[in-house]
Amino acid sequence: MGYSQLHGVAAGCGHRGCTAALAEIWWTAPNVVTWTRTVGTVVLCGAAIVAGDQLLLLAALLCYWVGDIADGLLARLSNRETRTGAVLDVLADRLCVCLVVVTYVTSHPAAILPAGTFLLQFVVLDASLTLAFRNWSLLSPNYFFLVDATVFRLNWSPVAKAINTGAVVLVVLLTGAMWLATLLALAVSGVKTYSMARLARLPVPATLSGCAVLDAHSAAAPARAPQA
Ligand SMILES: [Zn+2]
DSSP states (O other), X not given: OOHHHHHTOOTTOOOTTBOOOOSOOSOOHHHHHHHHHHHHHHHHHHHHHHHTOHHHHHXXXXXXXXXXXXXXXHHHHTTOOOXXXXXXXXXXXXXXXXXXXXXXXXXXXXXXXXXXXXXXXXXXXXXHHHHGGGGTTBSSGGGGGGTOHHHHHHHTSHHHHIIIIIHHHHHHHHTOOHHHHXXXXXXXXXXXXXXXXXXXXSOOOSSOOSOHHHHHHHHHSOOOOOOO
């Protein structure tokens, strides 16, 4: 089945990332990968808690990271990106990251400040930003540049993704400098807050047309009353 048949892309739209398919199937291969890496992370985290083994916790973190890259890559390469898959991915990420971070903090209380700041940012600010793509006819946040280039660049470009989710964790694990990790988490929170404010000013389309560009255009320039 071709990409446009699968997603029912609006005729003539031509943008990759736009979708008219709002009701979708759950059992795509990328979604199976998402479920597998999520269950794997939860099981490894549980084993780490029971055994008190830091290596198992590291394995849980790697299972999440590698699996998160793999499901997204598989979805893009096989043209099986879906809105349900994007939402599943966002929710699975929050569960995995919360479990790993909270488990880590119980044995490393010194990390409470960067961990708390990071979780607030990731679970509340970043989650609501990431789910906002559903206000437009978008397949996922990876195509948010069709609506707003700045919010996209700050949050979902490859560099932004790496810094937003990985940097704080790496600074804690590699340097142990909690003040630096806290500062970094606060800086990311600042970027998220700015993005939220910018997002709040974006006009939201009343109906989804099947093309995110048309959605953004119709919301920005609502139909004017016919002139006499
Ligand atoms: Zn389009």
